[in-house]
Amino acid sequence: MTASTTPAALLVLTTTDAADKADALARGAVEARLAACAQISGPVTSVYRWEGAVETAAEWQVFLKTTDERYEALESWLREAHDYETPEIIATPVTRGSAAYLAWVAAETTA
């Protein structure tokens, strides 16, 4: 594989407040071929401001791997599937990576 054929990928991060909800988000995104795979990490402690006070809550992080091309469809799906009003959905670029792994991500997210 030449560098020019390596697909651009993204590491997408969302969080939710229960293990089974994190599992449903990860499983649903992979099932729909919107992400090649996902890891669920948790419980983690979330710290945020709510009505003027700093609060903490248990959450689960979901790390999803997808391509640039599929990002918008994944984000739309996550917003719909998530039960938060304004869920965290952020993506950082994958600028280096195993060519074989990136090719697998692209293949797994091709409908």
Next chain:
Amino acid sequence: MTASTTPAALLVLTTTDAADKADALARGAVEARLAACAQISGPVTSVYRWEGAVETAAEWQVFLKTTDERYEALESWLREAHDYETPEIIATPVTRGSAAYLAWVAAETTA
């Protein structure tokens, strides 16, 4: 919201050696509006070289969400609040994300 108004955000990562120190860093940064929110994950196993030997230690990771604009103030605050001589403070760019969530990050970090 148009794409041009979406604020540029950063995912900032630091680590420390106790859960209560991680909590204080996360809470303090959110309290000071230097980060919109944070997640604490741990204990994780840190592996590093110390005086020639590879050592392991329990640490806690803190993932903070802020804007480009607030990064320098957040880094200065973390360096001051942290009790390591050279703490890990690194940031990766958020190049895609939910516009509503990114707007919330910007609003929460506006003094």
Next chain:
Amino acid sequence: MTASTTPAALLVLTTTDAADKADALARGAVEARLAACAQISGPVTSVYRWEGAVETAAEWQVFLKTTDERYEALESWLREAHDYETPEIIATPVTRGSAAYLAWVAAETTA
């Protein structure tokens, strides 16, 4: 230190299916000066498609810190040391960070 001397760094992520394998990957990369340090987080729940069905498995995430310059050598080493046929090896750029910490990453990965 001026901004121009701050080395470009990467946050590299791999996953494996046992804590001792994650430890060996982290320790071996630091031992070989291919990464300055690593954090192992797990067990996490991995979700992926296998032979048409969505499966879950326990995995451990390894977060490695290195420089752009050492990335290719680190990736080669990880591919060799890993027992998966197509391991996840992805890297996101560190675009901001503590100058002292980034200098330490560069020093620790200099042979």
